[in-house]
Amino acid sequence: MNVSANISTSLAAKTVLLGVTGCVAAYKSAEIVRGLQKAGVRVKVVMTEHAGEFIGATTFRALTREPVAMRLFDEPGDAIHHISLAKEADLFLIAPCTANVMAKIAWGIADDILTTTALATTAPLLIAPAMNVGMYENPATVENMKMLADRGVQFIEADEGYLACGDVGKGRLAEVDVIVARTLEALEVTCDLAGKRVMITAGPTVEAIDPVRCITNHSSGKMGYALAGAALRRGAQVTILSGPVSVSAAQGVTVVPVTSASDMLEAARACFGEADIAIFAAAVCDMRPVASATSKLKKETAGESLRTIELVENPDILATLAAEKQKGQVVVGFAAETDEVLANGKKKLASKKADLIVANHVGNGIGFGQDANKAWLIKANEVIDVPEMPKDDLADIILNHALELL
Numbered sequence: 001m002n003v004s005a006n007i008s009t010s011l012a013a014k015t016v017l018l019g020v021t022g023c024v025a026a027y028k029s030a031e032i033v034r035g036l037q038k039a040g041v042r043v044k045v046v047m048t049e050h051a052g053e054f055i056g057a058t059t060f061r062a063l064t065r066e067p068v069a070m071r072l073f074d075e076p077g078d079a080i081h082h083i084s085l086a087k088e089a090d091l092f093l094i095a096p097c098t099a100n101v102m103a104k105i106a107w108g109i110a111d112d113i114l115t116t117t118a119l120a121t122t123a124p125l126l127i128a129p130a131m132n133v134g135m136y137e138n139p140a141t142v143e144n145m146k147m148l149a150d151r152g153v154q155f156i157e158a159d160e161g162y163l164a165c166g167d168v169g170k171g172r173l174a175e176v177d178v179i180v181a182r183t184l185e186a187l188e189v190t191c192d193l194a195g196k197r198v199m200i201t202a203g204p205t206v207e208a209i210d211p212v213r214c215i216t217n218h219s220s221g222k223m224g225y226a227l228a229g230a231a232l233r234r235g236a237q238v239t240i241l242s243g244p245v246s247v248s249a250a251q252g253v254t255v256v257p258v259t260s261a262s263d264m265l266e267a268a269r270a271c272f273g274e275a276d277i278a279i280f281a282a283a284v285c286d287m288r289p290v291a292s293a294t295s296k297l298k299k300e301t302a303g304e305s306l307r308t309i310e311l312v313e314n315p316d317i318l319a320t321l322a323a324e325k326q327k328g329q330v331v332v333g334f335a336a337e338t339d340e341v342l343a344n345g346k347k348k349l350a351s352k353k354a355d356l357i358v359a360n361h362v363g364n365g366i367g368f369g370q371d372a373n374k375a376w377l378i379k380a381n382e383v384i385d386v387p388e389m390p391k392d393d394l395a396d397i398i399l400n401h402a403l404e405l406l
Helices: 009-012 024-038 057-066 081-087 101-108 113-120 133-137 140-149 176-190 224-234 259-274 299-307 316-320 341-352 392-403
Strands: 017-020 040-045 089-099 124-130 160-164 169-171 197-202 237-242 253-256 278-279 286-287 311-313 330-337 356-361 372-378 385-392
Touching: 017 024, 017 081, 017 113, 024 040, 024 057, 024 089, 024 176, 040 057, 040 113, 081 113, 081 237, 081 286, 089 237, 101 113, 101 124, 101 140, 101 253, 124 140, 124 176, 133 140, 133 169, 169 176, 169 259, 197 224, 197 259, 224 237, 224 278, 224 392, 278 316, 278 392, 286 372, 316 330, 316 341, 330 341, 330 392, 341 372, 356 392, 372 392, 385 392
Parallel strands: 017 040, 017 089, 089 124, 197 237, 197 278, 237 253, 278 330, 330 356
Antiparallel strands: 160 169, 286 311, 356 372, 372 385
């Protein structure tokens, strides 16, 4: 693979901070430096003291012609070295990353120059793990990786094969060309939403019948939160208006918790005017009870009230705000359908006055609550059939099309 071919000249202005941890594969970090440099990227290296047992700082100084950070106080001219390093990075790549360092980052432990920098930076974090197969598959490691991924950290998965310890399995550092290519790809999209404000609605709304019962739906919020993480990684200022969900937002995303459709409309009105891109991914309840009881309705005494609940229509948040759209704003809506997905999505594009509708099939284990989705992106003069893929990947495709419309 020729990772330096067709790379934008804009990469010459980018800085990758390469973190190196104590692992046999640390020698490959020198090759990663050279691969990034060939693409015109400036590389600075921060390493743990244990990494120094496998490769010396002198090697990286010679390759990068930059100071190498190895200890918290090893730069006398910079009293807060980890902060200056954190601010310099357009992207923080840790390759190889040990289970120990990954666990520290997941739990916010900052006890050396690498982990303090990781905690301080607002740059996207890209991790290429390397370790024994038993460590890689240990539930603690799996949970730490999931925790970090939920916060927007990207991973370059380890390869399977013969490991330095003699075992065979998953845990070998990904190939250098793959790591370089993924890093360059991440750099190319890091800033294409820089300076833009993205507003996203996500999750379900909940309409109270009484303090115990409610009307809601099966939305998990995963798609909306995937969009928030992707937009943040691409440099946007992101606000997510979220119904009750169990997923976590990436660090740096502003989360405005809401409950009902009325709450969500009020919150959306407050930030819609400043949004460059407004994405309405929430599954808003169409109806709500005319009145919500202030105490639990007992079936023995209020059975009729439970058997027949009078409903009133909720405000249509997408249609309401799309009608107020200003020049230069892009509005994206979602259409979750069980039948005639494409036809209904096209109708929604016209009736809601959106710029883009993401139509997807839901029900029978598809859509709601799943980690993957299959969708059609519907524009005024074009329909894009997107195959089933992880929601994180779909999020970037949706943002690509929203950016084109912008």
